[in-house]
Amino acid sequence: MNECKMLCIFLLCISTGKLLADVPTDYYTEATGKTGVALKSVLHDIIANHKRYSYKKVWDILQETDEDPNNTNNLILIYSQQSLPKSQHGGNIGEWNREHTWPKSHGFSQAGWPAYTDVHHLRPSLVTVNTARGILDFDNGGNKILPEAPLVQYDNDSWEVPNEIKGDIARGIFYMAVRYEGTVDNEPDLEITDNVNESQPNVTKIGKLATLLEWHIQDPPNEQELLRNDKIFEWQGNRNPFIDHPEYVANIWQSDFHNSASSNSSNNATYDDGFDAGKQACISNPISCGIIVLNDNDCIANYSLAGQLHVPCVSVPDVFGGTTIYDIKMNQQAGAFTFDLDIGSVKPK
Numbered sequence: 001m002n003e004c005k006m007l008c009i010f011l012l013c014i015s016t017g018k019l020l021a022d023v024p025t026d027y028y029t030e031a032t033g034k035t036g037v038a039l040k041s042v043l044h045d046i047i048a049n050h051k052r053y054s055y056k057k058v059w060d061i062l063q064e065t066d067e068d069p070n071n072t073n074n075l076i077l078i079y080s081q082q083s084l085p086k087s088q089h090g091g092n093i094g095e096w097n098r099e100h101t102w103p104k105s106h107g108f109s110q111a112g113w114p115a116y117t118d119v120h121h122l123r124p125s126l127v128t129v130n131t132a133r134g135i136l137d138f139d140n141g142g143n144k145i146l147p148e149a150p151l152v153q154y155d156n157d158s159w160e161v162p163n164e165i166k167g168d169i170a171r172g173i174f175y176m177a178v179r180y181e182g183t184v185d186n187e188p189d190l191e192i193t194d195n196v197n198e199s200q201p202n203v204t205k206i207g208k209l210a211t212l213l214e215w216h217i218q219d220p221p222n223e224q225e226l227l228r229n230d231k232i233f234e235w236q237g238n239r240n241p242f243i244d245h246p247e248y249v250a251n252i253w254q255s256d257f258h259n260s261a262s263s264n265s266s267n268n269a270t271y272d273d274g275f276d277a278g279k280q281a282c283i284s285n286p287i288s289c290g291i292i293v294l295n296d297n298d299c300i301a302n303y304s305l306a307g308q309l310h311v312p313c314v315s316v317p318d319v320f321g322g323t324t325i326y327d328i329k330m331n332q333q334a335g336a337f338t339f340d341l342d343i344g345s346v347k348p349k
Contacts, residue, residue, distance in 0.1 A: 022230045035251040043178050043241050050238035065231045081150035099125035102176045103135040107188035107204035121172045137196040137207040157196045169221030170212040171242040174201035238333050
C-alpha cells in the first residue's frame with residue numbers, strides 16, 4: 001500500500017470518528033477539548049476498572065476477538081498473520097498461545113493482576129514466535145528472520161512486526177500506558193520509553209516511542225481492528241481510545257516526542273527558505289529526528305538520515321491540530337542540511 005493511500009485511510013478513520021465501531025455516544029465526553037497530561041488522565045479514568053477474567057478464560061476470549069473473518073473455526077495469529085484452528089492452542093510447537101504484547105515481566109508478572117489478562121494487549125501467537133519475541137522492544141530493522149513469521153524482522157534488542165499490524169501493535173501499547181498509571185495496588189505505572197535498552201525484566205517500560213508513533217500513522221485502524229475493539233468492549237466493558245480516536249495519540253505523546261529529546265550536534269539541520277527554524281530534536285537514536293519549524297503553520301518536520309526526500313508537504317489537520325507535516329528523508333550523512341520548501345530539495349549545507 002503506498003503512503004498516499006495509507007494517509008487517506010488514516011484521515012478517513014479520523015473524520016468518521018469510528019467507522020464501524022459501536023462507541024456509546026457519551027463514552028468520551030469528558031475527554032473533549034483536553035490534551036497532554038489532562039487527556040491522558042481523563043482517558044485513564046474512562047477505561048480503568050474494566051471487568052477482569054481468569055487467564056484460563058482468555059483462551060476463549062481470544063478465539064472470539066481474533067477470529068478469522070473468512071473461517072469462523074480459525075483465528076488469525078498476530079505476528080505470522082496465518083490462520084490456525086481455534087482448538088490448536090497450548091504450549092507445543094505448532095500450537096498458538098497467549099502473547100503479551102506488553103511483556104508481563106515488565107510490570108505485572110502475577111497472573112491475578114489486571115494487566116496480565118487485559119485482552120487489549122493480548123494476542124494469539126505461534127508458540128515458537130512468541131518465544132522468539134520474548135521481551136524485545138518494538139522498533140524497525142533487524143537481520144534475523146523467522147520461517148514461521150517471515151514478515152517479522154528482529155535482532156538482539158528489537159522486534160519489527162509486519163506492516164499490516166504495526167498500528168494495531170502501537171495502539172495496544174498506547175492503551176496499556178494510559179490504562180495502567182500505578183494509582184491502584186497491583187496496577188503498575190506503565191510508560192513508553194524512546195529507548196530499546198531500558199525495557200529490561202522488572203522495569204515497567206517498553207520502547208520505542210518514536211517508532212510506535214510512526215507505526216500508528218503508517219497503519220491506521222481498519223475494520224477488523226475496530227471490530228476487535230467492539231468485541232473486547234463487550235467482554236471487559238472498556239475500549240481502546242486510540243482505535244476510536246487515533247488523534248488522541250498525538251494529543252498525548254506529540255509533546256513528549258520533542259520534550260524528551262536531546263540535541264545531537266552531528267545532525268544539526270538548518271533551513272534556507274525564509275522562515276525561522278525551531279529547535280532540532282534527536283530522540284535517543286539520531287536516525288529518528290524531528291524539527292519544529294516556527295512558521296505560520298507551526299510545522300513539524302520529520303526526517304531520517306537513512307534516505308532521500310520522501311514526501312513533500314502533506315497537511316494532516318485532524319491529526320496534529322492544524323499543523324502541517326513535512327516528511328523529509330535526509331541523505332545518510334552527518335552535518336547540516338538545508339530544505340527548500342518551494343522545490344522540495346534536501347542538500348548538505
